[in-house]
Amino acid sequence: MTKKTYLQLHSSVQYIKGIGPKRAAYLNRIGVETVQDLLFLIPHRYIDYSQVMKIRDLKINDEATILGRVALATAQRTRTRRSMVKVVLIDETGEIVLRWFNRPDLKTKFENGMRLLVSGKVSFYHGAQMINPLFEGIDDKNGDGFNQGKVIPVYPLTEGLTLWDIKRAVTIALRECCSTVPEILPSRLLEKHALMTRRDALFNIHEPKTVEEARCARRRLVYDEFFFFELILAKRRTAIKDTDGIKMIDKGTRTKELLELLPYDLTHDQKQAIQTIARDMAAPRPMNLLLQGDVGSGKTIVALYAMLIAVENGYQAALMAPTEILAEQHSMVLSPLLEKMNVRVALITSSIRAAERRKILGALQQGTTDIVIGTHALIEGDITFNHLGLAIVDEQHRFGVMQRAALVNKGQNPDFLVLSATPIPRTIALTLYGDLDIATIKEKPPGRGDVITKIIRERDKHDAYKFIRDQLALHRQAFVICPIIERSEKFDLKSVQDIHQEITRAFPEFQTGVIHGRLKTPERIAIMETFRSGRIDILVATTVIEVGVDIPNAAIMLIEHPERFGLAQLHQLRGRIGRGAEKAYCFLLVDTYLKEETYERISFFEKNNDGFALAQQDMKLRGPGEILGKRQHGLPDIRIGDLDADREILFKARDDAFDLISIDPQIASSDHAMVHLHLRALAEQEELLRIG
Ligand code: ADP
Ligand code: MG
Numbered sequence: 001m002t003k004k005t006y007l008q009l010h011s012s013v014q015y016i017k018g019i020g021p022k023r024a025a026y027l028n029r030i031g032v033e034t035v036q037d038l039l040f041l042i043p044h045r046y047i048d049y050s051q052v053m054k055i056r057d058l059k060i061n062d063e064a065t066i067l068g069r070v071a072l073a074t075a076q077r078t079r080t081r082r083s084m085v086k087v088v089l090i091d092e093t094g095e096i097v098l099r100w101f102n103r104p105d106l107k108t109k110f111e112n113g114m115r116l117l118v119s120g121k122v123s124f125y126h127g128a129q130m131i132n133p134l135f136e137g138i139d140d141k142n143g144d145g146f147n148q149g150k151v152i153p154v155y156p157l158t159e160g161l162t163l164w165d166i167k168r169a170v171t172i173a174l175r176e177c178c179s180t181v182p183e184i185l186p187s188r189l190l191e192k193h194a195l196m197t198r199r200d201a202l203f204n205i206h207e208p209k210t211v212e213e214a215r216c217a218r219r220r221l222v223y224d225e226f227f228f229f230e231l232i233l234a235k236r237r238t239a240i241k242d243t244d245g246i247k248m249i250d251k252g253t254r255t256k257e258l259l260e261l262l263p264y265d266l267t268h269d270q271k272q273a274i275q276t277i278a279r280d281m282a283a284p285r286p287m288n289l290l291l292q293g294d295v296g297s298g299k300t301i302v303a304l305y306a307m308l309i310a311v312e313n314g315y316q317a318a319l320m321a322p323t324e325i326l327a328e329q330h331s332m333v334l335s336p337l338l339e340k341m342n343v344r345v346a347l348i349t350s351s352i353r354a355a356e357r358r359k360i361l362g363a364l365q366q367g368t369t370d371i372v373i374g375t376h377a378l379i380e381g382d383i384t385f386n387h388l389g390l391a392i393v394d395e396q397h398r399f400g401v402m403q404r405a406a407l408v409n410k411g412q413n414p415d416f417l418v419l420s421a422t423p424i425p426r427t428i429a430l431t432l433y434g435d436l437d438i439a440t441i442k443e444k445p446p447g448r449g450d451v452i453t454k455i456i457r458e459r460d461k462h463d464a465y466k467f468i469r470d471q472l473a474l475h476r477q478a479f480v481i482c483p484i485i486e487r488s489e490k491f492d493l494k495s496v497q498d499i500h501q502e503i504t505r506a507f508p509e510f511q512t513g514v515i516h517g518r519l520k521t522p523e524r525i526a527i528m529e530t531f532r533s534g535r536i537d538i539l540v541a542t543t544v545i546e547v548g549v550d551i552p553n554a555a556i557m558l559i560e561h562p563e564r565f566g567l568a569q570l571h572q573l574r575g576r577i578g579r580g581a582e583k584a585y586c587f588l589l590v591d592t593y594l595k596e597e598t599y600e601r602i603s604f605f606e607k608n609n610d611g612f613a614l615a616q617q618d619m620k621l622r623g624p625g626e627i628l629g630k631r632q633h634g635l636p637d638i639r640i641g642d643l644d645a646d647r648e649i650l651f652k653a654r655d656d657a658f659d660l661i662s663i664d665p666q667i668a669s670s671d672h673a674m675v676h677l678h679l680r681a682l683a684e685q686e687e688l689l690r691i692g
Contacts, residue, residue: 007176009036016169026160035173039181039202041166042221042640043153047117047136048211050151056093058122065119067091067138073110082593085109089116096122097129102593109137117152136163151208170206178202184224184678186671189656195220219649222641226650228682229636230657231667231675233434238665240435245286245413246389248313250278255308257341262301269293269441270302276439277306277417281390287415290396290433292423293441294611295575296448296550299419302441303392304334306417311343311370315389315414319373320407322398324349326548328525330394331373333550338371348374348383351521379406392417395547421547421575422568422615428643431654450609451578453586455602464558464587465506471556472510472537476582478556480540481573483564485516493561500540510537517544546572552580562588562605563598567618570605620644636682 007015013032014024032038053064068091075085078101085106087098098118100106110116120133136154155166181199190197196204196216204217259266266274273291280287293299307317321327331347338345346360346369363369367386372378376399388411393404396418408416418436423429429438456464468478480503487495494502500514513536515527524544531539532551539545539554546569557577562570578584588602601621608614620642643650660672667676 007035007173009034009039009177009180011035013038013169016172018165018172019169023161023165029159030156035177036181038170038173039178039206040221040640041155041170042205042218043155043214045154046208046211046214047119047152047154052117054093055089055091055096055128058096058128060122060124060128062122063119064122065117066096067115067117068096070110070112070114070116071095073112075104075107083107087116089118095127097125097127098133098135099129100132103132138164151211151214153206153208153214174203174206182674182677184674185227186675188671189227192656193223193652195223198224218640222646222649223653225636225638225641226646226653227657228679229638230431230434230654231660231679232636232682234658234661235665235667236435238661240288241285243286243413245284245415246313246315247284248281248309248315248389248415250282250309251312254312254341254343255305258305258308258337261337261340264445266301267298267441267443267445269443270298273302273439273441274305276437277302278309280437281306281309281415286413287390287417288436289416290418290420290429290436290438291441292420292429292438294423294444295421295572296579297421297441297444299421299441300330300333300394300550303394303417303419304337306392306415307371307390308341308343310390310415313389315387316364316367316369316385316411317371317390317392318378318385318388318407318410319371319392319394320378320399320403321373321375321394322547323544324351324375324521325524325528325544326394327373327375328528329549334371334373343370344368345371345373348372348377349521350375350377352377376403379403379410383410385410387411388414390415390417392419394419396420397422398547421572421611422618423611424615424619428616428619428647431650432643434654434658447581448578449583451574451584451586453574453588453606453609455588455590455606458589458591461589464589467585468538468556468558468587469507469510471585472507475534475553476555477531477534477536477551477553478538478558479545479554479576480538481545481557481559482540482542483561485518485542493564496540496542499560503538503540507538511535512538512540514540515544516542543569543573545576549576550579551576553582555580555582555584556587557585558587558589560589562590562602563594567601567605567614567621571611571614575611616644 011034012024013019013027013035014021016035019027027038032041047065051065052067055066055068058064058066066089068089070087071090072088073086075083078084082101083104085100085103087110089096089098115138116135117138118130118133118135120130123129123131153167155163178199181202183198185195189195198220201217201220204213205221208214208217277287277289280289291299291302303319307319310317319330321330327347327349331345335345346363348357348360352360360369361383364372365384365386391407391411391414393399393407396404397420404418408414423440424432472478480499482494482496482499484493485496487493487498496514496516500512504512513527513531515524527536530536534553554577557574559570559573565573574586577586588606590602604617605614641650660675664672667679
């Protein structure tokens, strides 16, 4: 006799009838492991069956959904050698041609007689057609799907699973487990915002009767996501406010000396940022400040100023950068200044030799080194400070929360400053970094022109080369950026070496160099130095130079395969040029064929120079992970909510979360028992939430 096992929220999805190990593996790939994960797999859109149109009624330029049968399916090559899959779809009123370009994977997808639900834009080419429409096969054999409701959820699909596999599994999960999904919000919040219960929300998100119902359900789940995200921030913030820190006063001895040594005046925004920092450092609680400013806005010198305040007060300061190249650069730029002031500075990276390292460690421990600059090598266990007063993290999105915490823990509640070059609007920043105070540098140092950016088609590459040649002849320097080191069969991308060869051939009269992450440190330093000194004209590089690198004479950048990068990353890359007085140019080399949305993204980048606008757009397209540092911020993922479109819910959730913590800092009241439990569950899931 087989024992009947009951499906539970934490059961593996493989135990859902009809799934099994093989399909479960496919679900795992989209992050769905348990029944609960499946319930929280949110449809990314809905097809409103009541809106399905008849083919006869379609008009050119309509965005439409139709339902029909495949009458003919063929695969062919176009005259320009693109692969094309063509389907003639019929319903009882007429026919339409569907064409998919560059989707050879679809060749075997369609069979005559198969029912398809298709949505896309109607255009005209020897009759009505849709190009690259979205489609779902309607599983006739089981006759389900359409019989269930008028609004069909569409899930993020994964290879090996049809929409109907997912729908069926979700239906079972809802029926068997949804009643055990607990309510996690206090009822006063549900009432305040007219939110449905969590259970209802799950039912309605998967099986809505109307699109409006699905929208309300989503609103509830988005609220939850934001609320708990903010709750963690609120908790962290109060924890910091209750901690004793170090008071350090801007005495104006060292700091004034610095200002006199600089060959330029600080910008208004830099001064403002310094004021904020000085105020927070002087306060009796630990500073916890985010300094955000666009690439090239001059954050480094502000950071140095802060470090000098620490030194003036008899404390040590540490500056941690995400790459060796950047740490080396900071050391090279800052050391001469510091030496003039008799401030003792050291550099620690993982490629420093053992004997040297021992010496530095000794000096740090004895307090005879004032400032240390380094990579994550700074947080290794055997490094101890004598009296660390200020910890700074540059390009904070490149570090995990653990690494940031490890640096801070090298001192006793030191002040903490994080620098970010992916600026986001203040309202959003306050919400995302709710545990930090924020200072923003908006203006750039004077005399900088905007970088002129231009998309270049592969076939027009030689025009760009000619332009670059003329610029190089004026003794400017260029970067050529390549997304990968090794050649990749899968993506058909050129390797750094391929591109280097090509560039060397195209520019025989100029010196070229290559730099990437697999080079040994001394070699890499040598190449950076040669480039900095102007003896290399064109540097072919991977993204090792993405952050922080500052070479004012580099005025040109050519980016190969820009489609491989996100907007914020492209902006970082482009931020390497336009740092001098010369006009700077950035070329984006694209293949002739690019997906429309990819092209749109790149062309958004072409038209926008403002880091704020780009970061916001990136957030919209790729979620906040990209901005916050993916899975590194020690906060739950925001998967359902959209920081831009749902910002109203975000702000409400933030206020509610901060209110809750102010009335019940420990989340201990009986009203909040479920809040507390859910927070704990999230923390276990993330393992990281308690830190930071
Ligand atoms: P980021 O904010 O991207 O870290 P950096 O700190 O590297 O920018 O500064 C970029 C460049 O601008 C550096 O060469 C720096 O010397 C220069 N710079 C910084 N502040 C000023 C200023 N007030 N006036 C002129 N140049 C400045
Ligand atoms: Mg920087």
